[in-house]
Amino acid sequence: MPHSHITDAPNDHDAPMGHPQGAEHAPSGVGVYVLVALGLVFLTACSYWTYTPFWPFGDNLAIKRTWMMAVSCTKAMLVIMFFMHLKWEANWKWVVTVPASLMSLLLIIALIPDIGMRMRYASHERLTYAAEQPEREAADKPGTAKKPAEHPVGE
Amino acid sequence: MSDHPPTHGHHSGLEYQPAMPLPNGKLFLWLFLSTEIMFFAGLIGAYIVLRFGAPAWPSTHDVHLVELMGAINTAVLIGSSITVVLALEAARRNNAAGAKGWIILTFALGCVFLGVKGFEYKAKIDHQIYPAVPRSAIWEKADVNYAAAVRLRLAELKTPLIANQKRTEEENQQLAVIDQIIMEIDAAEKAMREASGSDDPAALPRARQQLLLLADKIYPRASLHEDHGGAAHDGRQAPAAEHEPAHAVSTDHPQVTLVDTEVTAGEADHGAHHGLNDQHPWLKLPIMIPGGNLWASTYFLVTGFHAIHVIVGLIAFACLMPKTLGVAKAGLIENVGLYWHFVDLVWIFLFPLLYLF
Numbered sequence: 310m311p312h313s314h315i316t317d318a319p320n321d322h323d324a325p326m327g328h329p330q331g332a333e334h335a336p337s338g339v340g341v342y343v344l345v346a347l348g349l350v351f352l353t354a355c356s357y358w359t360y361t362p363f364w365p366f367g368d369n370l371a372i373k374r375t376w377m378m379a380v381s382c383t384k385a386m387l388v389i390m391f392f393m394h395l396k397w398e399a400n401w402k403w404v405v406t407v408p409a410s411l412m413s414l415l416l417i418i419a420l421i422p423d424i425g426m427r428m429r430y431a432s433h434e435r436l437t438y439a440a441e442q443p444e445r446e447a448a449d450k451p452g453t454a455k456k457p458a459e460h461p462v463g464e
Numbered sequence: 465m466s467d468h469p470p471t472h473g474h475h476s477g478l479e480y481q482p483a484m485p486l487p488n489g490k491l492f493l494w495l496f497l498s499t500e501i502m503f504f505a506g507l508i509g510a511y512i513v514l515r516f517g518a519p520a521w522p523s524t525h526d527v528h529l530v531e532l533m534g535a536i537n538t539a540v541l542i543g544s545s546i547t548v549v550l551a552l553e554a555a556r557r558n559n560a561a562g563a564k565g566w567i568i569l570t571f572a573l574g575c576v577f578l579g580v581k582g583f584e585y586k587a588k589i590d591h592q593i594y595p596a597v598p599r600s601a602i603w604e605k606a607d608v609n610y611a612a613a614v615r616l617r618l619a620e621l622k623t624p625l626i627a628n629q630k631r632t633e634e635e636n637q638q639l640a641v642i643d644q645i646i647m648e649i650d651a652a653e654k655a656m657r658e659a660s661g662s663d664d665p666a667a668l669p670r671a672r673q674q675l676l677l678l679a680d681k682i683y684p685r686a687s688l689h690e691d692h693g694g695a696a697h698d699g700r701q702a703p704a705a706e707h708e709p710a711h712a713v714s715t716d717h718p719q720v721t722l723v724d725t726e727v728t729a730g731e732a733d734h735g736a737h738h739g740l741n742d743q744h745p746w747l748k749l750p751i752m753i754p755g756g757n758l759w760a761s762t763y764f765l766v767t768g769f770h771a772i773h774v775i776v777g778l779i780a781f782a783c784l785m786p787k788t789l790g791v792a793k794a795g796l797i798e799n800v801g802l803y804w805h806f807v808d809l810v811w812i813f814l815f816p817l818l819y820l821f
Contacts, residue, residue: 409498413505425513440520440604440754
């Protein structure tokens with residue numbers, strides 16, 4: 310069987326030609342990996358920063374959450390590209406990862422109407438046994454205690 | 465597979481590809497990871513929509529979740545990710561001893577992660593914060609049902625003590641504590657009964673304050689006392705602007721004011737975060753955490769499945785350890801490493817969602 314130049318190994322420098330479409334060589338040595346790890350630790354500290362008194366944007370939860378999700382996505386991309394070597398893989402990587410990611414997104418969106426919005430039109434029974442939380446507490450939390458008018462009874 | 469068998473000596477510029485341009489093991493691993501992406505997306509997505517659609521959600525400190533622990537575990541997992549890639553690099557250079565060393569270190573870091581996670585689980589379980597059948601010890605609000613549950617638990621504790629004719633001094637003290645709590649429940653329920661017959665619409669919410677006070681005395685939620693603890697212990701009154709009404713979704717006139725109740729509870733406890741269940745661990749009274757049941761279910765589900773994946777990864781590393789991890793095993797190390805990086809990837813999203821949001 311002829312040699313098929315599989316370039317899944319980042320240091321596969323002995324492959325002279327014929328790399329699969331989109332595949333490239335990874336840099337040799339561990340320097341890149343160490344740099345990426347340091348970057349990940351730094352980004353973790355960036356997430357934790359929102360929880361410290363040094364966070365400059367006050368208690369605005371929207372800014373905090375947007376920041377934290379941006380940091381998490383950056384960390385995830387670093388892990389996927391460098392540690393999981395997808396940066397140097399051929400185009401098959403899109404076939405495997407994109408459909409799964411799209412299905413995941415669709416799954417979450419599909420949960421929103423029945424699960425995420427379940428308290429918008431709730432039954433008497435559900436409201437009777439629902440949790441209650443003081444408004445001042447709820448003001449800066451995601452689980453908001455809505456006023457009765459915001460909880461129309463739908464059943 | 466290609467439809468055309470390879471022929472020698474022609475199309476010298478082209479190259480025969482027998483299948484996907486990657487080893488079968490790696491292809492399998494990536495297909496498995498694509499199913500794992502959907503699996504964890506389902507779990508994390510369910511957590512997100514359940515949480516943001518919930519009428520109430522506990523703060524991290526209400527449920528004994530420590531942000532620093534989560535940050536430490538994140539650093540541990542990131543550290544284990546780099547040791548895996550270093551093991552792979554060593555194996556590719558045919559440095560079997562080096563690869564084995566990095567794998568052992570990865571295994572150790574994974575054990576540290578599980579140890580920290582176990583420590584965190586213990587804090588929840590010690591405070592009865594876990595899902596249970598037919599129901600957990602967590603109640604969503606301090607209402608008559610909660611009072612009945614507390615009364616039932618006290619009766620369970622009191623009956624054998626009463627039956628015992630030769631009680632020790634310690635048992636007599638336990639009995640005194642139980643009687644004191646029963647008196648407080650009696651007073652609260654009496655106030656509720658009187659208020660229900662009253663024409664004053666504010667009477668019932670006022671009476672419910674006593675139940676809220678009792679619930680706070682049993683399990684003082686950290687978020688309340690972090691906000692008001694200073695006022696409670698300094699002897700200062702909370703500002704009037706903070707006296708906001710609490711909302712009870714189940715009642716028509718839910719004008720319960722919690723702030724005074726919270727401050728009083730802090731004074732009564734002589735310690736903002738030390739409730740009756742902490743002072744008397746044998747009590748194990750039902751606790752009131754709004755949104756606590758859903759929190760416990762989703763937290764243990766998501767982190768539990770992640771922990772199972774960590775355990776599977778550790779088993780894989782344990783299987784690698786006895787082998788000679790030279791260049792021939794580089795593919796195997798890479799596949800196990802891919803799985804381990806995915807476990808790290810999931811935690812990267814779980815940490816802010818569970819600990820910081």
